[in-house]
Amino acid sequence: MSRFLPDETADHIGLIDLSSLYEKGIRGIIFDxxxxxxxxxxxxxxxRTAQFLKKAEETGFRICLISNGKEDRVLRFNESLRLPAISRAKKPRKKNLKKALFLLGTKPSETALVGDQIFTDVLGGNRMGFYTVLVNPIDPIENKFFYIKRFLERPIRKRIKE
Ligand SMILES: [Mg+2]
Structure with missing residues (x-):
């Protein structure tokens, strides 16, 4: 069960305490x-998002983007940001999370992963030994798996609140 539990949660990225992450020894952040x-x-x-990422860099973090989405989507999103970015990452598989680590040049214990999904982001990050931060999804994807996934996430999210 614990590999499904994030180290911390935040309602949205703007509420992540960046200086406290830095104090914990985190030097690289991977963002879904x-x-x-x-x-x-x-x-x-x-x-607002661009400003947030800039603030994170100014705090002293190296930043990397990682998405299970298509390359086109990631390239376009990253056009102005120009960050190291990985598409079709197949999280929670380790392969591309290792690649992200390589791009950041940080150790797993110095790396945080911020994402909105328990079964891809939190699980993948925990398997790698990262510090995991779960945010509430901005606009949940409501496909046919959505309700099943929410159902499966429910006991975990309940435990997080306790
Ligand atoms: Mg996501």
């Missing part, structure tokens, strides 16, 4: 894109 940084319906980062 869809419904973490921006809605999956939003092709470009908002000014």
């Amino acid at each position: 894109i869809d419904d973490t940084l921006e809605s999956h319906r939003t092709p470009l980062p908002s000014e």
Whole structure:
């Protein structure tokens, strides 16, 4: 069960305490894109999101984007940000999380992963030994798996609150 539990939660990225992450020894942050940084319906980062990422870099973090989404989506989203980015990542598989680590040049214990999904982001990050931060999805994808996934997430989210 514990590998499904994040180290911390935040309602949205703007509420993540960046200086406390830095104090914990975190030096690299891997951000999921869809419904973490921006809605999956939003092709470009908002000014607010861009500012947030800039603030994170100014705090001293190296940043990397990682998405299970298509390459086109990630390239377009990252056009103005110009961050190291990985598409079709197949989280929670380790392969591309290792690649992200390589791009950041940090150790797993110095790395945080911020995402909105328990079974991809939190699980993948925990398997790698990252510090995991779960945010509420901005705009949940409501496909046929959505309700099943929410159902399966329910006991875990309940435990997080306790
Ligand atoms: Mg996501």
